[in-house]
Amino acid sequence: MTLTLPARGILSALTGLALLTTAVSAEPFRMIVTDLEAPLVPNSVMDLALNLGYFEAEGVEVELVRVQQTPSALAALQADEGEMANIAVDALLQLVAAGNSDLRAVVSPNKSLPFLIAGKDEIATAADLGGHSFGVGRVGSLDHSLSMKVLAEQGVDTDTLEVVTLGQPNVRAQALAAGQIDATTISIGVWMSLPDPEGLHVLVSQDDYYEAAPVVNKVNIVTSETLENRREDVEGVVRALVRISRDFAADPEKWVEGMATARPDVPREDLEALAEAFTQSWSVNGGLSREELEYTADWIYEGEDFQNVTRVETAEWVDFSVLDTILAELGTDEAMDAPTR
Incomplete structure (x- = not known):
């Protein structure tokens, strides 16, 4: 079929629009982290999932945005400089209690303090x-x-x-x-x-x-808008974090190998000792247990900083649906990290 010049122009415009739409949908998924390099704790799964191709395997182009400490991570998220942020639970509760109702925890790649x-x-x-x-x-x-x-x-x-x-x-x-x-x-x-x-x-x-004292220290949060508009990417990121956590739990040497590349400044024997210490610390089911999260909130509200803070319910700051979708696909690892609901 031969196209007339106007038809060619329309086709060109439609093609350009399709390419623009593809480019927009293919924007990187930016994850805000509070470590300037891969940390020597299980939270390193976020760095290593990127380095070792776990995010790519899930079809998500992830970009790490590095800041220092939770306040900076929250500021970056609220300034639309990222789609997901790893932050402290007490800061999340403070924000939600103050009326910021569109933030939800969807996974905890490293829930406990070491x-x-x-x-x-x-x-x-x-x-x-x-x-x-x-x-x-x-x-x-x-x-x-x-x-x-x-x-x-x-x-x-x-x-x-x-x-x-x-x-x-x-x-x-x-x-x-x-x-x-x-x-x-x-x-x-x-x-x-x-x-x-x-x-x-x-x-x-x-x-x-x-x-x-099962206090959950940090969680990964997203906004309601991100959960609605980029849910497939959110699920891909969470799935990658669960998969890599299970792989490290099954074979700690994989973590050692990944960290040896990410942190050549750390002696290998130290990495091996840490891997042994982390045997029961991996979030193989995503790290969100209702029992532990409610215990955490109870403990936080006992502190002096929360004496005059309005109590918020779990459903106001946690969304289990993403993780439940992943666990329905992958099954639950019964060895540790019980995902109570």
Whole structure:
């Protein structure tokens, strides 16, 4: 068929419009993260899912937008500089309580803080800590308030503890190593960085710490508009994060290999030790358990910062539907990370 000049012009215009539509729909899905490089915690799945092609396998072009800390991540999301953001739960609750009703958590690729409690060898168990000195960042800080819950679960009368304010985790670790305090809460990374842990041991492992106080620290959120207009991409991202978490849980060496490339500055033996410590930490079912999220909200609302904050219900800040769609496709991994509803 021969086209006349007007017909050719119309066809050209339609073709251009089709190309423009394709270009718009193919825009990168921007994920805002609060680490400037792949972190030495399970949250690294976001970096590694990009590096190792998991997002690409789901048909989503993901771009990481790096900022520092939750306030910057929220500002970037609200400025339309990203479609998804990894933020702290308490900040999300604050926003929703203040009337920002279009934000929803859809997955938690690393729900728990990598906290453990370390102490002197002469303290055999956490239950023996009563009457001893315990280093904290400050009274009322996250490590202080959460650790008091954990120690109470271990049978410690926390009123008998001599609480010593020391500041940052590395300072607390140094004070412990120098014998200035009897025990403290630090991350697994800080524990491993101690040059000479002789005379010290772990009183509460990070898995036991989370079991005693299952507070979800961070979640990935999207706006209602993103969930409506780019749901397929949101599902692809969540599916990729679940798949890579399951692969790392099944074979920790895969995480070591991925991190060795992403973080060549970290000795391989440290990565291997971390991989072993993270055995039960992967969000193989997406990290959203209604029980844990409600426990988290209850704990947050007990804090001083939330004394005058309106209570919000789980349905106002969590959307389980994306993750439930993924789990219906992939099945539930019964080994860990129970997705209670």
